[in-house]
Amino acid sequence: MLDEEGFRRLLDRYHASKDEDERERIGNEILSAILDHWDHELRPLLAREFSATKSDTSVRYSAMVSAFFADILEENPDVLWRADSLRALTRYASVVISRDILDVLRRKKTRKDHADPLRRFVESRAAHFESRHQLDLECALGELAAWDRRAAPWPLRARVIRFRYLDAMEYEEIAAQEGLPIKVIYRAKADAIEELRRTCGDDAKDAGNRGAR
Numbered sequence: 001m002l003d004e005e006g007f008r009r010l011l012d013r014y015h016a017s018k019d020e021d022e023r024e025r026i027g028n029e030i031l032s033a034i035l036d037h038w039d040h041e042l043r044p045l046l047a048r049e050f051s052a053t054k055s056d057t058s059v060r061y062s063a064m065v066s067a068f069f070a071d072i073l074e075e076n077p078d079v080l081w082r083a084d085s086l087r088a089l090t091r092y093a094s095v096v097i098s099r100d101i102l103d104v105l106r107r108k109k110t111r112k113d114h115a116d117p118l119r120r121f122v123e124s125r126a127a128h129f130e131s132r133h134q135l136d137l138e139c140a141l142g143e144l145a146a147w148d149r150r151a152a153p154w155p156l157r158a159r160v161i162r163f164r165y166l167d168a169m170e171y172e173e174i175a176a177q178e179g180l181p182i183k184v185i186y187r188a189k190a191d192a193i194e195e196l197r198r199t200c201g202d203d204a205k206d207a208g209n210r211g212a213r
Helices: 004-016 020-049 061-068 070-074 079-109 119-133 137-147 154-165 171-178 182-200 202-212
Strands: none
Touching (some): 004 070, 061 070, 070 079, 079 119, 079 137, 137 154, 137 182, 171 182
């Protein structure tokens, strides 16, 4: 597991890089490091915060990321460096957590997740997304993972959906996280939902069922 000094060096390289390919490689290193932290620290914490004895559905992983990496970020006196680092870490943590939530949803169908401590958290998020948009969260998250690999504006649309419906961020917070006007965030969200209706909505499911016959 990466120590604090290693993490700071990684973030320094991330900010200093001007080459898109190199930045992507460093980003993948950050993603891997966060995955380790997520498995050993953040995932158990999130499970405790969303235990069966609590009814609070507003648990926020971005707040946990902020708190968890605060010591690392505070070592650097550059305020802009810290702000940019936190935005990057929150973005990468969102991808890691999205993958874990998708895995929980898939295991749920095979009845292999009965003891998963995140099940209650995941079920809450899935129920909210379905009630709000009549869309299946498992299907949506699979689509978002593909959007991450596409050209702009698809990665932004994926991030907006994750931040809004997995992390329960307000639109103003998402705009601040992305450094964009709030109207751009609203547009990205609307375009994302429209596309998800096309790929994950009832019409898409009916077409898939007809094709399987």
